Amino acid sequence: MNQITEGEVGAAIQEVFFEKGLPGFLHLTRFIVDQADPEAPLAVLQSIEDEQVWFLIGNPLAFFPDYEFELSVDTKEELGIGEDPYLAVWGIITYRGSINLSTMNLQAPLVIHMNNSKGKQIILNDPRYSIRQSIMPDAGQEVAPHAGS
Amino acid sequence: MLVLSRKKGESIIIGDDIELTILSIEGEVIRVGVKAPREIAVHRKEIYEAIQENNKQAVQHSKKNELMAELLHDFRLVQNKD
Numbered sequence A: 001m002n003q004i005t006e007g008e009v010g011a012a013i014q015e016v017f018f019e020k021g022l023p024g025f026l027h028l029t030r031f032i033v034d035q036a037d038p039e040a041p042l043a044v045l046q047s048i049e050d051e052q053v054w055f056l057i058g059n060p061l062a063f064f065p066d067y068e069f070e071l072s073v074d075t076k077e078e079l080g081i082g083e084d085p086y087l088a089v090w091g092i093i094t095y096r097g098s099i100n101l102s103t104m105n106l107q108a109p110l111v112i113h114m115n116n117s118k119g120k121q122i123i124l125n126d127p128r129y130s131i132r133q134s135i136m137p138d139a140g141q142e143v144a145p146h147a148g149s
Numbered sequence B: 001m002l003v004l005s006r007k008k009g010e011s012i013i014i015g016d017d018i019e020l021t022i023l024s025i026e027g028e029v030i031r032v033g034v035k036a037p038r039e040i041a042v043h044r045k046e047i048y049e050a051i052q053e054n055n056k057q058a059v060q061h062s063k064k065n066e067l068m069a070e071l072l073h074d075f076r077l078v079q080n081k082d
Helices: A073-079 B045-058 B064-081
Strands: A004-006 A012-018 A030-035 A042-047 A054-058 A087-094 A110-113 A118-121 B011-014 B018-026 B029-035
Touching: A042 A087, A042 B064, A054 B045, A054 B064, A073 A110, A073 A118, A087 B045
Parallel strands: A012 A118
Antiparallel strands: A004 A012, A012 A030, A030 A042, A042 A054, A054 A087, A087 A110, A110 A118, B011 B018, B018 B029
């Protein structure tokens, strides 16, 4: 399951397994992370089981350098995370026609344990972070009110 | 839906491993304690639903290559401004 292969034009494609699926898509567990441009912190998360389901995802740290969170014990167990893990973190982007209008879900990032390709969408419950955080550099505000804390 | 009445301090057990306890009742706010196995996630409903909703809204319907190219283009424009 742990395969990173070269696709077209130097693209990196990785198959990942979300044992519990994603909220709203609990039945979809197998995905591909397709990073078209390795220099840009943007990629596609494509469902293998349902080709209609795919998301734009971005590396939150590239847009929000202060972004931080801790992993709970159950998340670490579920993803088989021990000492010194190699993790990838992605935020699901809601693209609304231009980057100015687009938002990233910082409240529920995708965490992928690269050593075993297991992933999970975790819910942070951190009032600092919004489900719809505007990704424009100057806009520190969320676009729409986020769900109650 | 099963409806049970509980007073402060009383509990409900779900299955063998999940226990809800009414910790306090202050006006309209009820504090509920939840004991559950680690592998069972527990969330406030409105937060879970908001994430479900956002995931569903985020699913893309455009052609992947075109949308990705557009986003990368926007991103590089923003990068070059800095």
